Structure formats: C-alpha cells, structure tokens
Amino acid sequence: MRPRPHVSVPGSQLDRLRLDALAAKSRGRYAQAVDCARRYLARRPNDVDVMNFLAGTYFDQQQWPEFLQIGLRSYRCEPRAKHLLLLLRGFRELGRYDEALAFYERERRRPDSVLAQDARTARQIVDAVRTLEKERRQALQRQKDAERQKAKAAATHGPAPRADTPAAPPPARPDPTAPRPDDWPEWPRLEPVSVAIRPQVETTDLAADLDAAKDSAGLVEIPRYEPQGLSLRLSRLEDRFASEFHWLHVRTELTDVRESMADYAGFETYFAVEGEAPRDGITEALVHGRSGAVLALPAGTLAGVCTAPVSAVRLEAATVLARATAAAQAGSEVVASEIADRLEQRQRDLNGRIDEANELLRGEWRTRRAQIPSGAAESERLHHALLDELLRRRRSSVAELRDAHALVVTMQPLTVSYVRLPVVIGTVDLARRARSGRLTVTWNPLSRQFEPIPCGRCGRQSYRIGATDSCEVRCAACLPYA
Ligand SMILES: [Zn+2]
Numbered sequence: 001m002r003p004r005p006h007v008s009v010p011g012s013q014l015d016r017l018r019l020d021a022l023a024a025k026s027r028g029r030y031a032q033a034v035d036c037a038r039r040y041l042a043r044r045p046n047d048v049d050v051m052n053f054l055a056g057t058y059f060d061q062q063q064w065p066e067f068l069q070i071g072l073r074s075y076r077c078e079p080r081a082k083h084l085l086l087l088l089r090g091f092r093e094l095g096r097y098d099e100a101l102a103f104y105e106r107e108r109r110r111p112d113s114v115l116a117q118d119a120r121t122a123r124q125i126v127d128a129v130r131t132l133e134k135e136r137r138q139a140l141q142r143q144k145d146a147e148r149q150k151a152k153a154a155a156t157h158g159p160a161p162r163a164d165t166p167a168a169p170p171p172a173r174p175d176p177t178a179p180r181p182d183d184w185p186e187w188p189r190l191e192p193v194s195v196a197i198r199p200q201v202e203t204t205d206l207a208a209d210l211d212a213a214k215d216s217a218g219l220v221e222i223p224r225y226e227p228q229g230l231s232l233r234l235s236r237l238e239d240r241f242a243s244e245f246h247w248l249h250v251r252t253e254l255t256d257v258r259e260s261m262a263d264y265a266g267f268e269t270y271f272a273v274e275g276e277a278p279r280d281g282i283t284e285a286l287v288h289g290r291s292g293a294v295l296a297l298p299a300g301t302l303a304g305v306c307t308a309p310v311s312a313v314r315l316e317a318a319t320v321l322a323r324a325t326a327a328a329q330a331g332s333e334v335v336a337s338e339i340a341d342r343l344e345q346r347q348r349d350l351n352g353r354i355d356e357a358n359e360l361l362r363g364e365w366r367t368r369r370a371q372i373p374s375g376a377a378e379s380e381r382l383h384h385a386l387l388d389e390l391l392r393r394r395r396s397s398v399a400e401l402r403d404a405h406a407l408v409v410t411m412q413p414l415t416v417s418y419v420r421l422p423v424v425i426g427t428v429d430l431a432r433r434a435r436s437g438r439l440t441v442t443w444n445p446l447s448r449q450f451e452p453i454p455c456g457r458c459g460r461q462s463y464r465i466g467a468t469d470s471c472e473v474r475c476a477a478c479l480p481y482a
Contacts, residue, residue, distance in 0.1 A: 014040060014044065018050060020032075021040065034057055037054040045242075051070055051074035055071040055074055058070065058071075059089075067090050068090045071090060072087065073249070077432065078431075079114045079433060080117065081122060084107060085125050088104060088125065089128065095377060096384065097133075097135060097136035101133065101136070104129050112433060139381070187365050194347060199329050200408055201412075202411070207317075214317050218317060219315065220320060222265070222313050224309055224420065226310045226419075237424065237443060238254055240449070240450065241254050245465060246464045246476075248464060250431065250467040252430055257425070259425075260424070262420075262444075263290075264418070265286070265289065265416060266419045267285050267286075267287070267324050267327040267415070268299075268415040269285065270413075271332070271410065271412070273409050274410070275407075281335075283332075283335060283411075286327075286419065286444070291442065291451065294327050294452070295330070295452075297447055298334060301447070312418075315418075325413075330461075332411055346407060350405040357401065361394050369386060421444070421445070424442070425442055428440070428441055430471055432467045432471050435469065441453065454473075455473065457474055458475060462475040462476065464476040
C-alpha cells in the first residue's frame with residue numbers, strides 16, 4: 001500500500017477489527033470472525049483483502065449463498081484466477097450450473113481474462129468447467145427421467161387406479177437427499193420503501209429577473225459574500241470519505257489532501273408541497289463553480305455564515321439559470337426533513353399497498369413451490385427460477401406503487417449569491433481490475449460533507465459511485481453490473 005502523505009489516519013479502531021477477525025478465525029470462532037469482518041466492511045466496504053477473508057471464512061464453513069454473495073462482490077473489484085475457481089465451486093455446490101457456466105464464459109471472453117494469470121489455475125478452472133458441464137447434463141437427464149416416470153405413472157393409473165402396478169412410484173415420498181419444502185427460505189422479507197419526492201422546478205420568475213438585469217454582454221451582476229474563520233479539521237476526513245461515499249466495485253484510496261479556496265453559486269429556493277395541506281418554506285443550495293456539484297443545505301446556513309458582500313461577480317444569465325435548476329432539484333432532498341410527518345403518512349399508505357402485493361406473491365410462491373416435484377436435483381434450480389420470477393414481479397410492482405405515491409414538490413429559485421469558501425480537496429486513486437484512474441473530491445466545511453460526484457455518463461450526482469472496466473466513473477444506475 002502506498003503511504004498517505006497528508007492525512008492523519010484514525011484507523012486504529014478499524015485495524016483492531018481486522019486483527020480481531022483474523023484472531024477469531026484462527027481460534028475457530030467463525031461467527032465472531034464473520035461479525036468483525038462485516039463490521040469492518042461497513043466502514044470500508046471496498047477493502048478487497050477483508051472481502052476475500054470473509055468469503056474464505058464462508059467457504060470453509062460451506063455457507064455457499066453467503067460465500068457467493070461476498071465472493072462475487074470482491075471479484076468485481078479485483079478478480080483473480082484462484083478466486084474464479086472458488087466461485088465456480090460455490091455455484092456448483094448450489095446446483096446453479098447455468099449461472100456458473102455463463103459466468104465462466106463471460107470471464108473467458110474478456111481481453112484481460114484472469115485465465116491468462118496463471119496456467120496451472122487456468123487448467124484447474126477448465127477441469128472444473130468440464131465437471132460442471134457434466135453435472136448439468138446429468139441433472140437435465142434426471143429431470144427428464146422424472147418427467148417420463150410421472151407421465152408413465154399417470155398413463156398406467158388411468159382413470160381407475162389399479163393396485164397391481166408396482167412400477168409406479170408412490171407419489172409423495174420425498175427423496176431424503178433433496179431439499180424438503182421446509183428447507184427452503186421463507187418468502188423473503190421486504191424492507192420498508194421510502195416515498196419518492198419529485199421536484200418540479202419553476203425558473204420563470206428568476207429568468208425574467210435575470211433578463212431584466214442583463215447588460216449588453218448578457219452578464220448579470222451577482223453579489224459575492226466571503227465568509228471567514230471557518231476552521232477545517234482534517235483528522236477525521238478519511239473516515240468520512242469511507243462512510244459518506246458508497247463505492248461500488250472499485251478500490252479507492254484517498255492519497256492526497258490539501259486546503260484550497262472554491263467558488264460557489266448560492267441559491268435560496270422557495271418550495272411548496274402538493275396536496276390538500278400545502279406546506280412551504282425555503283431551502284438553500286450551493287453549486288460548486290468548478291465541478292458543478294450541488295450541496296443542499298438547511299435554510300439559514302448561508303445566511304448564518306455569509307457576512308456583508310465584499311464585491312460582485314458577473315455571470316452569464318444562462319449559467320445562473322442552469323445552476324439554479326440543479327440547486328432546486330437538490331433542494332428537494334432537504335424538503336424531506338421539513339415535511340417528515342406528511343411523508344410518514346404517505347409512507348404508511350405506500351407500504352400497506354406494497355405489503356398487499358407482497359402477500360399475493362407470497363401465496364403464489366407457496367402454491368407453485370408445492371407443485372415442484374421433489375427428489376430431483378433439478379428441483380433446486382426450479383425453486384430458484386420460481387423465486388427469481390416472483391421477485392422480479394415484486395420489484396416491478398414496488399416500482400409502480402412507489403411511482404404512484406411520489407410526492408410532487410414545486411421548487412422556485414429566488415435569490416442568487418456568490419460565495420468564496422475555503423475547502424479541502426482530496427485526490428482519490430481508483431482501481432478496477434488492471435485499470436486505474438484518479439479523481440478529486442471536495443470536502444465542504446459549510447455542509448460538513450464531501451460534495452457528490454457527477455456520473456461520467458448521465459451527469460447525475462451521487463454518493464453511490466463506481467467504475468467501469470476502463471475505470472470511468474459511473475453512478476449506480478449507469479454501472480453495467482450494479
Ligand atoms: Zn449515471
């Protein structure tokens with residue numbers, strides 16, 4: 001690992017957790033090892049070493065679903081040939097042959113495939129794939145046999161069942177090696193879903209004001225405020241970096257931190273909430289001049305920091321309008337705390353409807369799962385396929401209901417100011433597979449948080465951020481495999 005020159009790292013607590021996890025595992029206390037590793041990953045979610053440690057622990061304990069989940073997450077950050085071999089074994093243990101073979105096939109076709117990493121492991125992988133193919137054929141054959149048996153039994157029994165047909169198997173005698181219905185997970189629990197807030201931005205009045213104030217060059221004079229005496233504390237920055245951002249499938253390291261000055265456009269925005277009992281108020285937002293990042297702040301933050309204007313800056317009216325729109329959109333996040341009681345009511349309605357939809361699907365899960373023949377190894381695959389289908393339908397009905405329950409908030413930017421602020425700039429090294437990249441992040445002392453990072457594809461700002469295989473920054477929605 002590279003040294004981290006300018007940051008003092010309060011990592012001792014985290015290091016302790018990591019050591020505790022190792023010690024617990026070496027003493028055979030697996031539950032404790034898992035607990036420590038999970039707590040560590042909650043703070044540093046993209047630490048590949050600890051992800052691999054956790055995956056290895058699950059592997060040793062033959063907890064295959066847990067192993068696959070964390071193993072795949074780690075593999076997406078930093079794939080290794082040995083790692084692929086273990087993942088194939090996890091898939092095999094769960095009888096998920098098709099997924100295993102598709103996963104292998106994708107990896108094999110990559111130009112930077114891990115199969116090129118070391119020849120010995122590559123040979124072992126090829127052997128493992130042959131076994132998987134063979135077992136998949138056998139499973140299919142068993143399924144066909146079972147179906148034939150069933151058809152034959154039905155034909156032999158005919159309309160009047162005869163007692164002297166020993167060839168027909170007794171109908172409800174489960175194979176002791178096949179999972180019984182009780183072994184299958186109960187219908188997965190649903191987490192509460194939050195109501196969406198849909199901002200509707202109205203800039204007509206602001207546009208008219210800016211139009212009236214434009215000079216011959218199309219510029220508008222904006223008062224500039226200079227707050228003073230903001231103290232910066234660098235010490236806990238690395239912790240915040242890890243906790244504020246949720247990094248997806250990419251390794252990150254904060255390598256350099258320095259103080260700097262940054263320019264922001266500040267907006268005060270009036271909001272009104274739709275519905276029979278309208279609520280209104282003011283939100284504030286800062287738009288970073290260089291990155292365009294928008295920070296939404298509780299009302300009064302800017303006023304509390306800014307003193308008298310020291311000068312004025314001249315901005316293009318169109319730029320101001322574009323920034324005002326972004327600021328108003330981000331301001332709708334702040335509105336949520338102002339209208340918490342109303343949201344709560346709507347949230348209850350929404351979740352009640354979701355529960356109803358969920359109950360219906362759960363009933364269907366019970367009925368259809370009972371129809372899956374037991375005794376075939378194939379039944380595990382059929383259970384998974386059924387569960388996948390029902391969960392897919394559940395996701396789409398949750399999305400529809402959430403959309404129907406969204407709360408519309410009208411946002412109207414009113415005043416514009418300009419703020420010059422001391423900030424902390426950090427450099428972040430990104431790494432994904434063999435590629436690496438770099439980006440800067442800004443910590444804002446006014447909001448006491450990092451500014452969100454814009455997605456390289458859709459431009460949306462986000463704290464859930466990842467990277468493509470070529471290490472370009474993407475939001476969660478634009479990642480091909482989030
Ligand atoms: Zn995006």
